[in-house]
Amino acid sequence: MGIPENLAAIRERICNAAAKAKRDPQDIKLVAVTKTVGLQKIAEAVSRGILILGENRVQEAQRKISNLKFEISNFEVEWHLIGHLQKNKAKYAVRLFDLIQTVDSTGLAKEINIHSEKHGKVQRVLVQVKLSDETAKHGTIEKDVMSLIRSISEMKHLALEGLMTMPPYFEDPEMTRPYFRRLRQMRDDVEKAGFSLPELSMGMSHDFEVAIEEGATMVRVGTALFGERTQ
Numbered sequence: 001m002g003i004p005e006n007l008a009a010i011r012e013r014i015c016n017a018a019a020k021a022k023r024d025p026q027d028i029k030l031v032a033v034t035k036t037v038g039l040q041k042i043a044e045a046v047s048r049g050i051l052i053l054g055e056n057r058v059q060e061a062q063r064k065i066s067n068l069k070f071e072i073s074n075f076e077v078e079w080h081l082i083g084h085l086q087k088n089k090a091k092y093a094v095r096l097f098d099l100i101q102t103v104d105s106t107g108l109a110k111e112i113n114i115h116s117e118k119h120g121k122v123q124r125v126l127v128q129v130k131l132s133d134e135t136a137k138h139g140t141i142e143k144d145v146m147s148l149i150r151s152i153s154e155m156k157h158l159a160l161e162g163l164m165t166m167p168p169y170f171e172d173p174e175m176t177r178p179y180f181r182r183l184r185q186m187r188d189d190v191e192k193a194g195f196s197l198p199e200l201s202m203g204m205s206h207d208f209e210v211a212i213e214e215g216a217t218m219v220r221v222g223t224a225l226f227g228e229r230t231q
Contacts, residue, residue, distance in 0.1 A: 020209075020213060039067055087111045091111075099125065117157045125159065125161065126163060129183060130142075137166060180215070
């Protein structure tokens with residue numbers, strides 16, 4: 001199947017999961033993951049109504065964003081950084097991305113804040129939370145989340161909008177439910193402390209229905225939309 005058929009199937013899955021959770025599907029944003037995806041496919045997805053593009057690497061985003069300006073006329077499209085950000089790449093990320101979903105330390109937040117001030121920008125961010133023991137996964141650990149949120153709230157050029165997580169991969173999507181539920185509970189606890197965190201970015205191609213049932217407001221979908229990665 002091509003992108004139109006895949007997108008229709010994804011939207012149907014989102015609607016079904018939202019109905020099961022008694023939620024409005026309009027409250028769930030679809031982030032199209034463009035890692036290793038060519039410009040032609042990305043442009044086609046945008047032409048079919050995709051409004052948020054998620055990129056994993058700053059360098060790849062630089063190339064795509066500059067080239068796509070000539071291929072897409074929809075300037076409502078947002079770019080989100082959904083991969084790990086090193087501090088030395090923060091200055092580029094601030095120029096490129098509308099939302100950085102992967103802030104995982106006070107040091108990184110400070111670096112983003114410095115470069116946002118230089119550009120006269122308030123950078124939208126999410127805090128990435130690590131809820132598993134996987135060494136390859138990034139994110140701030142649970143006990144440090146509140147401290148990081150307090151630090152970010154004091155930075156004038158950052159706007160914290162929510163939390164993000166990436167659970168381990170399981171063949172059975174139900175196995176991801178405790179991770180998604182924990183992130184939502186964490187967000188609720190933080191809001192009780194007086195912070196507003198409307199966004200929960202969680203769920204990918206194989207498990208986003210479970211994430212929606214547990215409160216996801218953003219789902220990051222690549223393979224189900226564009227097909228298997230070529231590299």
